[in-house]
Amino acid sequence: MQLENVRLFDGTSDRLEDARRIIIQRGVISKIAALPDQNNKQVDHLVHCSGLTAVPGLINLHVHLCLDASSDPLGSLVSDSNGMTILKMPLNAQRTLSGGITTVRDLGSPGNLIFELRKAIEEGAIPGPRIVASGEAITRTGGHGHGSLGCEADSEDGVIRAIRGQLKQGADVIKIMASGGVIDIGAGTSPYLASYTLRELKAAVEEVRRENIQIAAHAEGMEGIDLAVKAGIDTIEHGTFVNAAIIDMMLEKGTVWVPTISPHRFAERNREQLNKLLSEVKPLIRSIRDKERVGGGRNISAGALAHFEKYCMTEDLRIGLGTDAGTPFVPHEDLVLEMEMFMEYGFSNYQVLKMATLGNAQILKLDDHIGSIEEGKLADIVLVKGNPLDDLEALRQIAYVIKDGKVVFSNPTYIPGGTDCA
Numbered sequence: 001m002q003l004e005n006v007r008l009f010d011g012t013s014d015r016l017e018d019a020r021r022i023i024i025q026r027g028v029i030s031k032i033a034a035l036p037d038q039n040n041k042q043v044d045h046l047v048h049c050s051g052l053t054a055v056p057g058l059i060n061l062h063v064h065l066c067l068d069a070s071s072d073p074l075g076s077l078v079s080d081s082n083g084m085t086i087l088k089m090p091l092n093a094q095r096t097l098s099g100g101i102t103t104v105r106d107l108g109s110p111g112n113l114i115f116e117l118r119k120a121i122e123e124g125a126i127p128g129p130r131i132v133a134s135g136e137a138i139t140r141t142g143g144h145g146h147g148s149l150g151c152e153a154d155s156e157d158g159v160i161r162a163i164r165g166q167l168k169q170g171a172d173v174i175k176i177m178a179s180g181g182v183i184d185i186g187a188g189t190s191p192y193l194a195s196y197t198l199r200e201l202k203a204a205v206e207e208v209r210r211e212n213i214q215i216a217a218h219a220e221g222m223e224g225i226d227l228a229v230k231a232g233i234d235t236i237e238h239g240t241f242v243n244a245a246i247i248d249m250m251l252e253k254g255t256v257w258v259p260t261i262s263p264h265r266f267a268e269r270n271r272e273q274l275n276k277l278l279s280e281v282k283p284l285i286r287s288i289r290d291k292e293r294v295g296g297g298r299n300i301s302a303g304a305l306a307h308f309e310k311y312c313m314t315e316d317l318r319i320g321l322g323t324d325a326g327t328p329f330v331p332h333e334d335l336v337l338e339m340e341m342f343m344e345y346g347f348s349n350y351q352v353l354k355m356a357t358l359g360n361a362q363i364l365k366l367d368d369h370i371g372s373i374e375e376g377k378l379a380d381i382v383l384v385k386g387n388p389l390d391d392l393e394a395l396r397q398i399a400y401v402i403k404d405g406k407v408v409f410s411n412p413t414y415i416p417g418g419t420d421c422a
């Protein structure tokens with residue numbers, strides 16, 4: 001395949017290069033040349049790209065392909081059989097691609113479903129993003145995600161056994177619930193409290209280190225984040241009530257923060273429906289005791305945004321982009337709102353574009369293969385109308401999504417000439 005006369009944002013600098021030809025062979029970017037290119041001989045499958053900008057395929061660091069982004073996705077997941085869930089997951093995979101997202105890290109799904117989906121996509125049976133999969137999330141007895149997308153495990157031995165169970169199924173990464181969650185708050189855990197002891201978390205970290213993979217921790221309250229960072233967890237998911245001392249420790253250890261802030265905006269847009277859902281959640285009996293331990297207010301959304309604002313621009317702090325796609329109202333196809341919100345808090349177009357591509361690839365340690373448009377890398381390329389360095393809205397005007405050198409999504413509305421020539 002050849003992309004002809006394309007403007008290039010390669011992900012490595014804030015420069016755009018006009019009039020480029022990108023040659024893709026066997027799924028890999030084999031050559032990037034300036035036009036006119038006298039040496040070019042073979043012309044198979046030419047895509048005319050004038051007016052389009054090539055951007056590296058986007059990467060979402062936090063998704064749940066088993067969740068449907070409805071008002072109560074966990075409810076649907078629990079009421080559906082695993083057979084029904086896996087029938088529904090390809091639609092979420094397809095939606096992901098339609099948003100220009102070619103790689104996701106899936107941090108929690110029931111049984112072996114995500115591994116089956118990953119296999120079907122890798123074999124080419126169905127379209128979908130490249131999946132870095134955790135399988136079931138490790139959670140304490142009665143903890144966040146138990147009975148839905150979690151695997152219950154207690155004590156150091158229990159946690160190690162649960163991790164080995166996920167590895168046996170094919171996990172690329174391990175997810176552990178270091179605090180309770182928000183959407184199943186009535187289930188016996190509180191987002192404000194730590195779910196595991198430091199010893200349990202350390203045992204988990206030691207186990208994944210031996211396997212040379214990474215471990216992500218869901219952590220909302222200050223205590224849970226603190227213990228997770230102390231234990232050596234690689235990525236802190238949400239990190240809602242982070243504080244200055246924890247940020248210092250993260251800087252020292254190189255811990256990555258994946259704040260997932262766009263769900264709060266999506267929730268705001270659907271406030272009425274969400275309130276109804278939350279009012280149906282059982283009252284939190286321990287809420288008064290929890291309150292003493294919160295470390296920064298009880299309102300999760302307000303807390304998340306205030307803490308993000310306070311610490312997001314910390315120099316040298318490693319931050320990743322993820323959306324918790326699939327949770328209430330958070331669509332699988334939308335990584336752009338997260339990027340736009342980062343810009344509201346001070347990041348530039350280039351900074352968020354780099355985070356969503358090469359930055360996230362570096363966090364996954366996959367940057368030798370994906371994250372930028374360079375010769376020798378896998379051909380994960382999004383062709384958009386307009387210039388995302390000027391206006392991020394361009395990322396919502398996707399003409400083509402190419403993954404592994406194949407067109408996996410196209411939209412005639414933004415294709416030059418209006419016809420799908422791919």
Ligand SMILES: [Zn+2]
Nearest residue numbers: 062064107324
């Ligand atoms: Zn999540």
